[in-house]
Amino acid sequence: MSSPSDHHHVMPVRTYLNVFGALLVLTVLTVVVAFFDLGPLNVAVAVTIASAKAYVVLLYFMHVRYSNRIIWLTAAAGFVWFVLMLALTLSDYATRGWLPYPEAW
């Protein structure tokens, strides 16, 4: 039943500490950025930092980096579906202004 890929990959504690450090730095960055008004980039920057954190957690804490390809596919599917949800929802919000509002008769 078990194949080599089923075995747990043992990671050194150092890696976990490094990842923890990276997450702390990114959190501080989020807070610092919040003090600057970047205009339309506010959301973009916040989402980028949050995505980077999620990516690190996924790869190291959740061991995806050391898992087999079917796990990669599963993780990627979740991400692709999330993007799909945003993209098609935005197809509504981004195009609502394209038509002028009708005037009263």
Add this chain to the structure above:
Amino acid sequence: MTKSRTHYLNVNHTVGSWLFTVDHKRIGLMYLGTILFFFLLGGIAAVLFRVELMTPGSTLMESETYNRLFTMHGITMIFFFLVPSIPAVLGNFLLPIMLGAKDLAFPKLNLASWYVFTIGGLLGLGSIIFGGVDTGWTFYTPYSSTYANSQVILAALGIFIAGFASIMTGLNFIVTIHKMRAPGLTWFRLPLFVWAHYATSIIIILGTPVIAITILLVAIERIFQVGIFDPALGGDPVLFQHLFWFYSHPAVYIMILPGMGVISEIIACFSRKRIFGYKVVAMSSLAIAILGFFVWGHHMFVSSQSMYAGMVFSILSFLVAIPSAIKVFNWTATLYGGSIKLDTPMLYALGFIGLFTIGGLTGLFLATMAINIHVHDTYFVVAHFHYVMVGGMVMAFFGGLHFWWPKMTGRHFSEMLGRITAVVIFIGFNLTFFPQFIVGYLGMPRRYHIYPEEFQIFHVLSTAGAAVLAVGYLLMAAYLFHSLILGKRSSRNPWKAIGLEWTIPSPPPTENFIDTPVVDYEAYDYSLERAYEDDEEDHS
């Protein structure tokens, strides 16, 4: 020939042996009991409001009561009956057996899913007992947020929790299909029932978290006054519809895909033929699962959704008709030249093909933006989705239940009564829902119980049909129950079908297979002699 062979039903008789079982077959039966209870509940609600609808005025009940009854019908039927029906009952029972496995990959998770589902169901039941919900099953904001005056939170919590049961089942199925196939059982030798459940599980896992999060957002808005859906707080009510339908449209495919899997099994067996275009039918399940996520905006053509988004969603909705049509054409092609036997399960399968086709094609009317505006929120929509959900899914569920009943219980039901009932249900169904297409097209809106007199004839026809349908269901309950006690004992393979589940005794032993089977043949290979070989099994 031993007098009483040990099988999964008689291995232990205590209540505890059921409540703590990890046997997928017993859990399947526990799910069967639970969902039939909710089917009865939703059915009673339907009967009550159908009687009210016989007259144009408010005769039996106030509008408030009427609103709560149709919401109760929708919520119980969709979340507590249709979504779990085939996967949690027939899928649970059959999937490991069809794969040649002794159980699902995570048997305890499977049992946990039943408990989680039951807790969700009880909360849903609680919401009904404590006064009901009046938002409709769709929980649209602001009905469910700003203007909610009923048990919205309790019902939503029930659905939220039941969603986790779906996820557990879906996860279990995916892992089992990947990891526990018998030697020789390659992906393209899998029964189409398994392919359908694989596709369904993918939708469940990718979609269900979104409805859970959406319900949570409604709760967060109400409790913490964070503006998400309420414009007064800076939110957008249409965002709720986007998030809700991102799950709830694919949920239609969660409901119908397992039914399509059942139909493939039945059609192959009672035509004595391999399913025409097996690989394409298998792939069309995956295509439906994936494309199903691209179409949700067709529910929102008359909301404030942008017209351009509407055009995109309309085109994408037409695409999903292609894999559905592939299935219908291939089933029909399978029938061609087959040696057809019209036994009870086959009658349901043929009913499914016709009714699902009507349901599916009227879906294309609704996906057309201009027609949608005319028939939006009318009985045309009600008729459309009942043709898919009842004419499709419920027919498939009962077809499958009859097909595998001898395997599950070890008993035969009365074939004559079975056939009569299938016909009664078919007639009752059409009498109930066909007039709704017409009255909807003429302008009768859904969710109103006071209506112009010229629509009365259609409502009377519809209610008469519902009565016929109810007689059919009661008749079925009667002869199936009768068969449990006095039914003829079933052999290993009463329908002479091909498939691993027919190679083991009826009812199966707890461990399903004494020796792991080796599969060296294609699915539905009805040229094999094993389909016709005499059944020498003990009729214990």
